[in-house]
Each structure stands twice: as structure tokens, then as C-alpha cells.
Amino acid sequence: MRLLALLAVLALAVTGCSGSDPARPGVLTVGIREPSTLLPADLSDQAGRLVTGALWTPLADYDAASGKVTPRAAESIDSADRVHWTVKLRAGTFHDGTPVTAQSYVDTWRAVAAGHWFSTPVLTELLRAKEITAPAPDTIAVTLDRPSGQVPALLSAPGLVPLPASVLASHDWNGFAKAPVGNGPYRLDGPWKPGSGGTLKRVGQGNAQEIELRVGEPAAQYDAVKAGTLDLVTEVPGEKHDAMHADFGDDHHATWALPRAGYLAFPVADPRFADATVRHGFALGVDRAALEAGPLAHQADPAKALLPPSDAPGERSGTCRPCSFDAAAGKALLKQVAFPGGATIYFGPGAEEWTRTLTVGLHKALDVSVTAQAKPGTGPLDGPATLDLKLATASPYELLSQLASESGYTDDVFRQNLALADAAATPAEAGELYRLAENQLLRDLPVAPLWSGHGHAVWSSRVHDVTTTPFTGPVLAGVSV
Incomplete structure (x- = not known):
């Protein structure tokens, strides 16, 4: 009996499940990885x-493809001149009862x-407001340093949600992240338990009346959903990728x-x-x-454009030639300009494995010496660098400006198109200008698009109405x- 009890404990530790039957009316059980933090402004x-x-x-909520803004905590986000913006709020309270x-x-x-x-750069580098005030309890007034139509996209960023007065006074950010107090449809019942x-x-x-969030490894959680001891898992590991379609069908993943x-950014x-x-x-x-x-273990798609789907203003009409794999053509281009050969590709934290695979592939395809090396802390680079970019907003302005900055690309026409897109009066006009800026980057290619990330979820037969967004994944x- 003692052996059976020990085996049961070990099984629970592996699956990250409580062992209880998830099929309780109104209770949803969800498997996730350990969050990096629960402080919204510092989440990626x-x-x-x-x-x-x-x-x-x-x-x-802001949809990058259509430019559609769906008010949530705001009743409206409006401007007559795209310099002075007014946000009208709906009535709401924090989970601690304060307004x-x-x-x-x-x-x-x-x-x-x-x-x-x-999320700090969303305010300091993208919004760039000269003044933000509260002229009334339900009114936020924002004055910019230039006309911008991107304000609804920026203010919809998940890192700019409000914090209660208690933590704003104490600045105990670490303590708050362990027992966060929000303004959303669910509150945390007790402090967050790391590892649990x-x-x-x-x-x-x-x-759902109640949602049990269980921290564990995706492979074990996948098996738990399949076995009926977990309702929903929000990550599918690479080794389960092909089986997912047969195991859960089109209606349950x-x-x-x-x-x-x-990306690969060139100096x-x-x-x-x-x-x-x-x-x-x-x-x-x-x-x-x-x-x-x-x-990348099937957690990404090969790039088909410079802007990833989560950030793109509608479908791209033309093909992305630099997104193609054509070793013969690539080798011919390097021979055409007598490239001297030999290149070091630098990588940052978390990108070593896929960067090393990239360098091996480039050496084989182009017949030039290519090595990988960790990016130094300071100083200019003498070779390309891989970029693993996580975005804080759905605005293409964030990504396009960051890509130019990472490579040192300073073309005046590109900067002008980016500024015009920022200032555009309508999402359609902005989308056309963002595509012009993207096309110019694809032509001059200071950065080469490599892949765009995607998420997976699978759920049991008792689960219904699963929808997803780029920033939250499944909307719980x-x-x-």
C-alpha cells in the first residue's frame, strides 16, 4: 500500500494535476507552464x-488585420485631430472593491x-505623450507630440491595464505579482503558488464559475487532457504536434x-x-x-512575410522572395559580388539552439564558413545577429521601427512612410503605408524574416466555445x- 501511495504522488507531480475529477459543473481545469510573472506590464x-x-x-481589443477597435473597459477612444485623444471609461471596480x-x-x-x-517602451517610445491627465473620474485625456492614429492599438496593449492604488503607493511589485488584483471577470482566490x-x-x-490553473509540463498535460483528467492545455509540445489532429479532431484543438x-539582422x-x-x-x-x-519544435511557421500574422494589416498580396529557400540562387548572389566568405552569426538569450542550426544550414547551402557565437554585451557587431522578438502591442509600428533600429537601417523614405502610417487617419490608409514600409525592408533587406510563432491548445469533449487571440491565447x- 505504501508503494501504491508513493506511485500516486509521483504521478501527480509529473502531470501537474490535482488528481481530482475535472468534470465538476462550472469548473474548468487548465494546464499551463509557470508564468514568468503576473505583473501585467512586465509580461511577455x-x-x-x-x-x-x-x-x-x-x-x-484591437485587431491588427482589420484595424477594428472593440471597446472593453473603455466606452470610447476618440480624437478629432489625432493629437488630442479622449478615453471615456465604463464604470468598474478592482477585485479589492476600490473603483x-x-x-x-x-x-x-x-x-x-x-x-x-x-511594456515601458509602449509609453516612452511608441505613444510619446506630452501629457496624460484625468480631467474627470471617467475621462482620460492624452496629448501627443505629433498626430498618431495608432493610439487605440497602443492603449489596448495588455501591459497597460490599471493597477489598484495600494500597489501604486507601496511599489511592492514582487508582492503584487504573487497576489495580483485586477479589474477583470475573474479574481485570484488566494496567492499564486509557484510550481502548482x-x-x-x-x-x-x-x-465558467471557477478555473483551476495547474502548472506542469505540456507533454504530461496533453496526455492528461486525452485521458480526461484535465479539460484544457494551452501548449502542445513538438512531439505531440502530428498526433494532435488525430487525438482531438478539428473541433477540439x-x-x-x-x-x-x-529574424536575421544584418549590420x-x-x-x-x-x-x-x-x-x-x-x-x-x-x-x-x-x-x-x-x-523550433513545430511552435512556429516559416516566414511568408516580414510582418507576422499577429501584427499584419490584412493579407499580403505579393510573394516574399527573401522568405524562400533557394540555395543555388543564394550561392550565385554571393559569388556575383565576390563575398569574401566567413561570417559569425550572433545570438541572444534563448536563441542559441535554433541559431546554431541556422548556421549549419547556411554553411551547407551557401558553401561559406558560418559560425555561431553569443552576442557580446556591448559594442557593434561584425556579423549578422538572430532576433527573437516578442511584441507588446498589435501595432505594426512597433515591429517595423524595432527592426530598423536593430540593423542600423536609416533610409529616409522608409522613415517617412513609417511616420505617415503612424499619423494616418484611418486603419486602411495606415495599412497601405505599413505595407509600403514592409516592401521597402524586403527590398533592401536589413533584416531577413525567418519564422513567426504560433500557439496550440487542445481540450476535452466537455469543453466548448474556445476562442483565441494573439496575446492571451484561449480567452478563459x-x-x-
């Missing part, structure tokens, strides 16, 4: 955004702008675009990479399908059991 991982997406309600007011947002954004968090998870209780509009993409100021022909040669030498099936408040 899928697990954390899934949880905070249930704990908070953003000002609005959510315009001052809540003003004070939160002041803290975010002063911090060194993942937490329970969400419904306090607003949500289908989903794939969605993540706000994440990989355009370096004489060896100053010619766009060299850059195109390297781009054509990348076997993106091998990266997707290998080190909408899931029915």
Missing part, C-alpha cells in the same frame, strides 16, 4: 498573459513609464498566431554586408522548414464547461 510569455487576460479587462477611475490609469502609466518593464498554480473565481462576465517572430554599416545582394544571398540560404521542424472567460 504566453502563460502569464493567459492568466492576466482573465484577471484584467483592457481598455479595448477603477481615470486616475488609476494615469498613475499606472506613470509607474510603467518610469519602470524598466517589458492557482484558482480563479468568477466575479464578472465569464462562462486550435492554433493561433503569437506576437513573436524571428548594414559593415562593408561586407553593406550590399543588399549579400543580404539576399544569405536570406535565400535559410532552410526555414528545417528550423520549424527541428529546434469565454470557455464553457
Whole structure:
């Protein structure tokens, strides 16, 4: 009996499940990885955004493809001149019972702008407001330093949700992340338990009365959903990718675009990479399908455009020639310009494995010496660098400006098109200008697109109404059991 009890304990530790029957009326059980934090402004991982997406309600939802803004905590986000913006709030309260007011947002954004968090650049580099005030409890007034139509997209960022006055006064960010207080349809019942998870209780509009979040490894959680001891898992490991379709069918799994993409950035100021022909040669030498099936473990798609689907203003009409794998053409381009050969490709944290696979593939395809090396802390690079970019907003402006910055690309026409897109009066006009800027980057190729991330979820037969968004993945408040 003691042996059986020990085996039962070990089984629970592996699966990350509580061992209880998930088929309880109104209770949804969800398997996730350990979130990096539950402080919204410092989040860039899928697990954390899934949880905070249930704990908070953003000002609005923004769809990059259509430019459509769906008000949530805001009643409206309007401007007559795209310089002076007014946000009208719906009535709302935090989970501690205090009201959510315009001052809540003003004070939160002041803290975010002063911090060194993942979402800080949304305010300091993208929004660039001259003044943000609360002229009335239900009104936020934003004055920009230039006309911008991107304000609804930026203010809809999941990192700009409001924080209660208690943590804004104490600045105990670490303590708050362990017991977050939001304004969303669910509250956390007790503190978050690292390595275990937490329970969400419904306090607003949500289908499940209670959501049990269980931290564990995706492979074991996948098997638990298949066995009926877990309702939903929000990540499918690479080894389960092909089986997913047969195990769960079209009605019980989903794939969605993540706000994440990989690139190869060239040092355009370096004489060896100053010619766009060299850059195109390297781009054509990348076997993106091998990266997707290998080190990226089916968690990404080979790039078909510069802008990933999560950030793209509608479908791209033309083909992306630099996204193709054509070793012969790539080798011919390098020979055409007498590329001297030999290149070091630098990688940052978390990108070593797929960068090393990339370098092996480039060496084989282009017949030049290519090695991989960790990126130094300071100083210019003498070779290309891989980028694994995680986005804080759905605005193409964020990504396009970051790509130009990472490569040192300073073309005036590109900068002008980017500025015009930012200032555009309508989403359609902005989308056309963003595509012009994207096309110019694909022509000059200071960065080569490699892959775009996607997420997977599978769920049991008792689960219904699963919808996904790029930033949250499955929308927990909408899931029915």
C-alpha cells in the first residue's frame, strides 16, 4: 500500500494535476507552464498573459488585420485631430472593491513609464505623450507630440491595464505579482503558488464559475487532457504536434498566431554586408522548414512575410522572395559580388539552439564558413545577429521601427512612410503605408524574416466555445464547461 501511495504522488507531480475529477459543473481545469510573472506590464510569455487576460479587462481589443477597435473597459477612444485623444471609461471596480477611475490609469502609466518593464517602451517610445491627465473620474485625456492614429492599438496593449492604488503607493511589485488584483471577470482566490498554480473565481462576465490553473509540463498535460483528467492545455509540445489532429479532431484543438517572430539582422554599416545582394544571398540560404521542424519544435511557421500574422494589416498580396529557400540562387548572389566568405552569426538569450542550426544550414547551402557565437554585451557587431522578438502591442509600428533600429537601417523614405502610417487617419490608409514600409525592408533587406510563432491548445469533449487571440491565447472567460 505504501508503494501504491508513493506511485500516486509521483504521478501527480509529473502531470501537474490535482488528481481530482475535472468534470465538476462550472469548473474548468487548465494546464499551463509557470508564468514568468503576473505583473501585467512586465509580461511577455504566453502563460502569464493567459492568466492576466482573465484577471484584467483592457481598455479595448484591437485587431491588427482589420484595424477594428472593440471597446472593453473603455466606452470610447476618440480624437478629432489625432493629437488630442479622449478615453471615456465604463464604470468598474478592482477585485479589492476600490473603483477603477481615470486616475488609476494615469498613475499606472506613470509607474510603467518610469519602470524598466517589458511594456515601458509602449509609453516612452511608441505613444510619446506630452501629457496624460484625468480631467474627470471617467475621462482620460492624452496629448501627443505629433498626430498618431495608432493610439487605440497602443492603449489596448495588455501591459497597460490599471493597477489598484495600494500597489501604486507601496511599489511592492514582487508582492503584487504573487497576489495580483485586477479589474477583470475573474479574481485570484488566494496567492499564486509557484510550481502548482492557482484558482480563479468568477466575479464578472465569464462562462465558467471557477478555473483551476495547474502548472506542469505540456507533454504530461496533453496526455492528461486525452485521458480526461484535465479539460484544457494551452501548449502542445513538438512531439505531440502530428498526433494532435488525430487525438482531438478539428473541433477540439486550435492554433493561433503569437506576437513573436524571428529574424536575421544584418549590420548594414559593415562593408561586407553593406550590399543588399549579400543580404539576399544569405536570406535565400535559410532552410526555414528545417528550423520549424527541428529546434523550433513545430511552435512556429516559416516566414511568408516580414510582418507576422499577429501584427499584419490584412493579407499580403505579393510573394516574399527573401522568405524562400533557394540555395543555388543564394550561392550565385554571393559569388556575383565576390563575398569574401566567413561570417559569425550572433545570438541572444534563448536563441542559441535554433541559431546554431541556422548556421549549419547556411554553411551547407551557401558553401561559406558560418559560425555561431553569443552576442557580446556591448559594442557593434561584425556579423549578422538572430532576433527573437516578442511584441507588446498589435501595432505594426512597433515591429517595423524595432527592426530598423536593430540593423542600423536609416533610409529616409522608409522613415517617412513609417511616420505617415503612424499619423494616418484611418486603419486602411495606415495599412497601405505599413505595407509600403514592409516592401521597402524586403527590398533592401536589413533584416531577413525567418519564422513567426504560433500557439496550440487542445481540450476535452466537455469543453466548448474556445476562442483565441494573439496575446492571451484561449480567452478563459469565454470557455464553457
